[in-house]
Amino acid sequence: MSSTIKESKGEWGSKIGFILACVGSAVGLGNIWKFPYITYENGGGAFVLVYLVAIVVVGLPIIVAEMMIGRHGNQNVYTTFRDLSKNNKFWKLLGVLCLFSAFVILSYYSVVAGWTLDYFWQSLRGEFASMSIEQSGPRFGAFVGNGWKQIFYHSSFMGITGLIVWKGTKGIEKAVTILLPMLGFFVFLIACLSIYKYGSSETVNFLFSSDLSKLTPRSILEAVGHSFFTLSLGMGAMVIYGSYLKKGERLISAGIWIATLDTLIALMACFMMYPIIFGTKMALSSSSSMLFTTLSVHFNALPGGNIVGAIFYLLVAFAALTSTISLLEPVVSFAMDTFNISRNKSTLFSTVIIWLLGVASALSNGAVKFFTDLDVLTRLDYLASNWTLPVGGMLISIFCGFVLSADEKRSELSSFEARVIYPTWNFLIRYVSPILVFIVILNMIGVFSK
Numbered sequence: 422m423s424s425t426i427k428e429s430k431g432e433w434g435s436k437i438g439f440i441l442a443c444v445g446s447a448v449g450l451g452n453i454w455k456f457p458y459i460t461y462e463n464g465g466g467a468f469v470l471v472y473l474v475a476i477v478v479v480g481l482p483i484i485v486a487e488m489m490i491g492r493h494g495n496q497n498v499y500t501t502f503r504d505l506s507k508n509n510k511f512w513k514l515l516g517v518l519c520l521f522s523a524f525v526i527l528s529y530y531s532v533v534a535g536w537t538l539d540y541f542w543q544s545l546r547g548e549f550a551s552m553s554i555e556q557s558g559p560r561f562g563a564f565v566g567n568g569w570k571q572i573f574y575h576s577s578f579m580g581i582t583g584l585i586v587w588k589g590t591k592g593i594e595k596a597v598t599i600l601l602p603m604l605g606f607f608v609f610l611i612a613c614l615s616i617y618k619y620g621s622s623e624t625v626n627f628l629f630s631s632d633l634s635k636l637t638p639r640s641i642l643e644a645v646g647h648s649f650f651t652l653s654l655g656m657g658a659m660v661i662y663g664s665y666l667k668k669g670e671r672l673i674s675a676g677i678w679i680a681t682l683d684t685l686i687a688l689m690a691c692f693m694m695y696p697i698i699f700g701t702k703m704a705l706s707s708s709s710s711m712l713f714t715t716l717s718v719h720f721n722a723l724p725g726g727n728i729v730g731a732i733f734y735l736l737v738a739f740a741a742l743t744s745t746i747s748l749l750e751p752v753v754s755f756a757m758d759t760f761n762i763s764r765n766k767s768t769l770f771s772t773v774i775i776w777l778l779g780v781a782s783a784l785s786n787g788a789v790k791f792f793t794d795l796d797v798l799t800r801l802d803y804l805a806s807n808w809t810l811p812v813g814g815m816l817i818s819i820f821c822g823f824v825l826s827a828d829e830k831r832s833e834l835s836s837f838e839a840r841v842i843y844p845t846w847n848f849l850i851r852y853v854s855p856i857l858v859f860i861v862i863l864n865m866i867g868v869f870s871k
Contacts, residue, residue, distance in 0.1 A: 431590035436670050438594035440678050443484075443662055445597040445743025446653045447683040448604065450533070453740055454712055456651065456687040457694040458705060459643055464635030465627040469688075471641055475648035476680050479857050482849040483654050483814055485676040486821035489833045491663025492672070493825070497754040498657035501664070506824055515816050519657030520755055522809040526656065527748035528775050529782040529798045531582065534741035535574030537734045539564065540713055544730035549717045557714040564713075566787030575783045576776065582745040583772035586753055589764055590665050593746055600739045605686065607736035612692040614723045619700030624692055627699075639864065646861040650806070651683055655814030658747040661754050673838045673846065697723075712737065749775070807865045815858040822851030 433439040460468050494501025499516035506512035543549065552560065564570060585596045616624075653659065663672075697703065697719050705711065720730040749771060756767040782798035821830070830847065831839040863869060 431665060432667060433590055433665050434594055436675065438598060439662065439666050440675055441597040441601050442593055443659060443679045444682045445601055446658045446747030447651060447679060448686050449740050449744035451651050452687040453690050453737055456647065457691045459647060460691060461705060463640035463643060464632065466629050466631040467633050467636050468640055468644055469628060470631050471636065472644040472648055475645040476684060478849055479645055479854050480648040480652045481676050481680050482846055482854045483818050484652050484659055484679060485672050485846060486818055486850050487654060487659035488663030488666065488672050488676065489830060490821055491660035492666050493829055493833055495664050497758045498660050498751050499755055500758060501660060512820060512824065515820060518809060518813050520751060522656035522805055522813055523658065523748045523751045524775060525801050526805045527745055528778040529801045530748065531578045531745055531779055532571065532575045532782045532798060534738065534745060535578040536713055537738035537741060538574050538577060539570065540717060541731050541734035541738060544727050544734055547727040549721045549730060550727055552718055554715050554718055557718050561710060561713050568784050568788030571783035571788055572780060575779050578745065579772055579776045579779065581742065582749050583768055585746055586749045587765060587768045596746065597743055600743055604736050604739045607732050608686060608689045608693055611729060611733055612689055614725065614729060615693055615696040618723050619696035621696060623699040624695040627695065628691055642861055642864040645857050646865065649814055649858055650810065651687065652680065653747060655810040655817065657751040661751045671835045671838060672833060673842055811858055811862045815855045818850050818855040
């Protein structure tokens, strides 16, 4: 790759900036809502224990593998897999799959992320203060069915994401060093208010009492699956972020930091949600729309009312933004290299194309019958969550385990990591991680329920 292109992409200014960017990529709606929900559904402490083990044997090995591949290839996602595989046709398709995943997910994720902007503004104005639980659902339905609002907020979120990525690694690093600490502070603040209002004893008992009898084979597979999805693996974000990391920085220690901080935020989100859930006997749903229906009312019941609600939706927006940044960056990097254009042009081109696909998702919740009948947003989410992401992650682990040579892998590790940790990590990435992800894929498509 030419030096001019590498300079236009840039490099992380510090290891802390790199770690925060990766944590920002990982932290999103999966931490704020999905982890508390699936933990609640699967019995609490025992599920958390299995999840933590799965992070170590599945999530952490693959995140290190993605960063290793990225730094060793030192190019965009597609070119990295093409060159490291010596132009192998199959492995080139893996690069295409990663880019496709990032492209598709960002197109609909920005729609959902845009909802937070409206709910932030409406909470700030006190719109939910006098609203009942029964009124919150129809209000949300009317909102997502308003085509002009959906396009406006989708466009706003894509525009903010594009402006940050436009500035390259410096822009991304600056954004995450502001957003991540604020996000952590807001989660902690609302957790404290929830505990103050409803108490914490039930939450503590639920999260940290490991009753293994509550575990089922399906809940174990769900824990393994979420340990993979929570770290934003399989879509090339960590590959491209790794390509901007300086030689000499320890990959395994960075991976441990990323996994630890991501898990910490997910657990803090439980302390934010569970006191409300236990205190109000709230009925739960797996859908992220719950963030915008019953929770909009319950957060206004906390001390501070509408301000707390506004802060909650602002933190969800921050979590979503750090994720959308990492989804856009692999696409921008690919366009820069493929068409030999500047970052500015590549960002504009990529943002507009993804925005256009996102319009279909924005209009698929009742605004336009054609897109609603196609159920575009739900179908794209199913495609990414059940197929492209897990298949991509599984293939990345196989690629790193069997295509990269031992010397290539060791060359990206520090002497201590190469000598002491490498044998265990290499065994996990070759045999344990890909097999478990494959079993998760079978579980998600319903093989074990037949």
